[in-house]
Amino acid sequence: MNEAATGPAPRSMLHRLLLRLPAETSHDIALAGLQLGQSFGHGWIRSRFQFRDQRLSQKWLGELFPNPVGLAAGFDKDGRVVPGMEALGFGFVEVGTVTPRRQKGNPRPRLFRHPQVASLENAMGFNNAGAKELARRLQRGRDVGIPVGVNIGKARGTPNRDARDDYAELAAAFDGLCDYLVVNVSSPNTPGLRDLQTLDTVRMILGACREQTKLPLLVKLSPDLENDRVVGLAVGAVAAGAAGVILTNTTTNYALLPSAKRRGGLSGVVLRRRSRELLRAVAGELFGKCLLISVGGIDSGSEAYRRLKSGAGLVQVYSALVFRGPQLVSSILRELTELAESDGFARVSDAVGADL
Ligand SMILES: Cc1cc2nc3c(=O)[nH]c(=O)nc-3n(C[C@H](O)[C@H](O)[C@H](O)COP(=O)(O)O)c2cc1C
Numbered sequence: 001m002n003e004a005a006t007g008p009a010p011r012s013m014l015h016r017l018l019l020r021l022p023a024e025t026s027h028d029i030a031l032a033g034l035q036l037g038q039s040f041g042h043g044w045i046r047s048r049f050q051f052r053d054q055r056l057s058q059k060w061l062g063e064l065f066p067n068p069v070g071l072a073a074g075f076d077k078d079g080r081v082v083p084g085m086e087a088l089g090f091g092f093v094e095v096g097t098v099t100p101r102r103q104k105g106n107p108r109p110r111l112f113r114h115p116q117v118a119s120l121e122n123a124m125g126f127n128n129a130g131a132k133e134l135a136r137r138l139q140r141g142r143d144v145g146i147p148v149g150v151n152i153g154k155a156r157g158t159p160n161r162d163a164r165d166d167y168a169e170l171a172a173a174f175d176g177l178c179d180y181l182v183v184n185v186s187s188p189n190t191p192g193l194r195d196l197q198t199l200d201t202v203r204m205i206l207g208a209c210r211e212q213t214k215l216p217l218l219v220k221l222s223p224d225l226e227n228d229r230v231v232g233l234a235v236g237a238v239a240a241g242a243a244g245v246i247l248t249n250t251t252t253n254y255a256l257l258p259s260a261k262r263r264g265g266l267s268g269v270v271l272r273r274r275s276r277e278l279l280r281a282v283a284g285e286l287f288g289k290c291l292l293i294s295v296g297g298i299d300s301g302s303e304a305y306r307r308l309k310s311g312a313g314l315v316q317v318y319s320a321l322v323f324r325g326p327q328l329v330s331s332i333l334r335e336l337t338e339l340a341e342s343d344g345f346a347r348v349s350d351a352v353g354a355d356l
Helices: 013-018 023-040 042-049 082-088 131-140 160-174 199-210 227-239 269-286 301-309 319-324 328-342
Strands: 058-060 063-065 069-071 092-098 111-114 119-122 148-152 180-184 217-221 244-247 265-268 291-295 314-317
Touching (some): 023 082, 023 319, 042 082, 082 092, 092 131, 119 269, 119 319, 131 148, 131 160, 180 199, 199 217, 217 227, 227 244, 227 269, 265 269, 269 291, 301 328, 314 319, 314 328, 319 328
Parallel strands (some): 069 092, 069 314, 148 180, 180 217, 291 314
Antiparallel strands (some): 058 063, 111 119, 119 265
């Protein structure tokens, strides 16, 4: 059974209109609008949307996160709207996935909404402007006020036996330009990418990246492996020097959504249970030993709070932002502070791992 979506309903006229357009067109318009907004109305966006509370801040990876709610990878692949996302209230932003050179991705249409279950299906295929362009943007936009991660992936045309070289090249390209790197071996839309999820390969990629940079390295994993394998990979990655694990990427388990087009990865509410389950499984082994970031079907403060209590230091959202609109972030943050307060925690971070 699918679970219901929670959180605020779409509010503005503009948001309703966007939800009527083809999904990727809406995404392009939203990005362009936010890019414009961050240039000419950054202060206005902040005053209209941002929720701040000292009790939300926490330190991870040697950085101060003003709050634990981040933008998941894939929304801002080319780092175009990091200041805009900060203005909307996100506590951190993960840009990418970026590949060594520009890629077009799969032909359109490649992004579909399933509004009845507040879920998305995407077969984007790492469309992005390439490492040079992203590095240029990050260089220009230093000191944005929140931590920024770069999610890196191998090029579509790179055979798996050479994947390590792509990751190493990307690690070198972003050294000193962000706060953490994510080794993405879990997107379903680059053929063969998920086959890189073996312990030997993940260790090899981490080692190759480590030769290029001292940045914290995180690994993002798929929900479609068995629990034991995910736990084994996560534990092995941390033993090999990873500073954290991100759970999870999108799923191709179409049993979760019989009406799916079966063209790409599912995200949003249909992914929620699996994402919760894997977090708990991995936290059982790794809580307190590294940063765990939970992503998948988070659309309310209570869901975010649940992930924190299950051991996530930070959470990320993507799909809910599409269905709920930009008020989502402040609404999650407000609810988080209320829930932590009513449980008697002085700070939201005191709730992290409380249910383990
Ligand atoms: C359109 C779209 C594109 C995505 N692109 C990427 C990507 O490039 N790299 C990545 O690691 N995850 C990507 N993701 C996965 C998200 O980062 C996230 O793991 C997933 O959507 C689950 O979170 P959600 O349920 O809040 O959407 C993408 C998701 C969507 C919907």
